[in-house]
Amino acid sequence: xxxxxxxxxxxxxxxxxxxxxxxxxxxxxxxxxxxxxxxxxxxxxxxxxxxxxxxxxxxxxxxxxxxxxxxxxxxxxxxxxxxxxxxxxxxxxxxxxxxxxxxxxxxxxxxxxxxxxxxxxxxxxxxxxxxxxxxxxxxxxxxxxxxxxxxxxxxxxxxxxxxxxxxxxxxxxxxxxxxxxxxxxxxxxxxxxxxxxxxxxxxxxxxxxxxxxxxxxxxxxxxxxxxxxxxxxxxxxxxxxxxxxxxxxxxxxxxxxxxxxxxxxxxxxxxxxxxxxxxxxxxxxxxxxxxxxxxxxxxxxxxxxxx
Numbered sequence: 001x002x003x004x005x006x007x008x009x010x011x012x013x014x015x016x017x018x019x020x021x022x023x024x025x026x027x028x029x030x031x032x033x034x035x036x037x038x039x040x041x042x043x044x045x046x047x048x049x050x051x052x053x054x055x056x057x058x059x060x061x062x063x064x065x066x067x068x069x070x071x072x073x074x075x076x077x078x079x080x081x082x083x084x085x086x087x088x089x090x091x092x093x094x095x096x097x098x099x100x101x102x103x104x105x106x107x108x109x110x111x112x113x114x115x116x117x118x119x120x121x122x123x124x125x126x127x128x129x130x131x132x133x134x135x136x137x138x139x140x141x142x143x144x145x146x147x148x149x150x151x152x153x154x155x156x157x158x159x160x161x162x163x164x165x166x167x168x169x170x171x172x173x174x175x176x177x178x179x180x181x182x183x184x185x186x187x188x189x190x191x192x193x194x195x196x197x198x199x200x201x202x203x204x205x206x207x208x209x210x211x212x213x214x215x216x217x218x219x220x221x222x223x224x225x226x227x228x229x230x231x232x233x234x235x236x237x238x239x240x241x242x243x244x245x246x247x248x249x250x251x252x253x254x255x256x257x258x259x260x261x262x263x264x265x266x267x268x269x270x271x272x273x274x275x276x277x278x279x280x281x282x283x284x285x286x287x288x289x290x291x292x293x294x295x296x297x298x299x300x301x302x303x304x305x306x307x
Contacts (some may be wrong), residue, residue, distance in 0.1 A: 001187060002047070002211060004059050007019075008053060009054055016205050017053070022207075024150075026149070026197060029198075032183055033200070034187065041078055041185065048070075049065040074151040074153060076151075084126065087124050087137060091142075096142070113181075117221055148180070152183045169195060199211070218292075220257075222281070225252075225253065226281045227269075227275065233249075255283075262267070
């Protein structure tokens with residue numbers, strides 16, 4: 001479906017994208033992940049031909065970008081792109097007609113999507129009357145109403161509460177079942193891990209790691225422990241054999257060196273904490289992200305890393 005080959009984009013003071021390659025097939029959900037300012041949005045805008053790359057090429061089913069291809073892509077930008085004074089339903093219909101959908105068909109589909117996303121009450125309201133989260137849902141409707149083969153979503157979960165994140169996740173899975181190719185960018189590792197078939201981690205414009213999600217995780221071994229407990233988890237920071245500790249309120253993730261070390265840690269924890277779950281797992285995408293991008297930037301709220 002989509003093949004990005006060695007693209008590069010340089011501005012006067014920074015290389016925004018440096019030798020980025022990726023491939024997305026139909027029926028796949030592709031997570032483009034990385035910290036803020038990593039080059040995710042520039043990569044997306046280059047794929048969409050909004051920005052011309054200085055080097056490299058982008059192919060859609062083996063062909064370069066064209067107007068026909070553009071009409072077969074759905075795009076949700078990170079920034080708001082709605083006419084705030086216009087009524088909601090009219091706005092959706094307008095954007096759909098730009099993609100070749102007839103006004104009657106656009107109205108029919110728009111009404112269906114407004115009902116599904118619990119927005120039908122706002123159909124005749126002005127866009128500016130909607131919350132940030134509801135405006136995000138409107139932009140999502142606009143990006144998929146014309147039934148594109150490739151859907152590109154830049155930070156689609158921005159502004160959405162947990163309930164609407166689940167709704168959006170379900171729509172992702174529906175689109176996948178219909179054979180659509182989906183690319184979404186995010187710095188929310190939990191969402192990327194739940195949804196992605198493949199991932200590409202970009203940092204400072206370069207690809208750090210990419211590939212099938214499970215294959216990527218397996219590269220980091222299976223010496224990761226996930227533990228759930230009641231009690232003061234700070235005791236984990238003083239136990240020998242634990243490294244790369246991510247400590248939360250009642251859960252933790254860390255690495256151990258071997259099976260014997262694991263047994264010793266478990267024996268030491270039992271008198272100090274009420275252990276509800278203790279299991280060897282693949283490392284989370286969150287922990288891989290921190291290891292590759294820089295765990296020293298981890299905040300106390302997000303967790304703590306112990307070497």
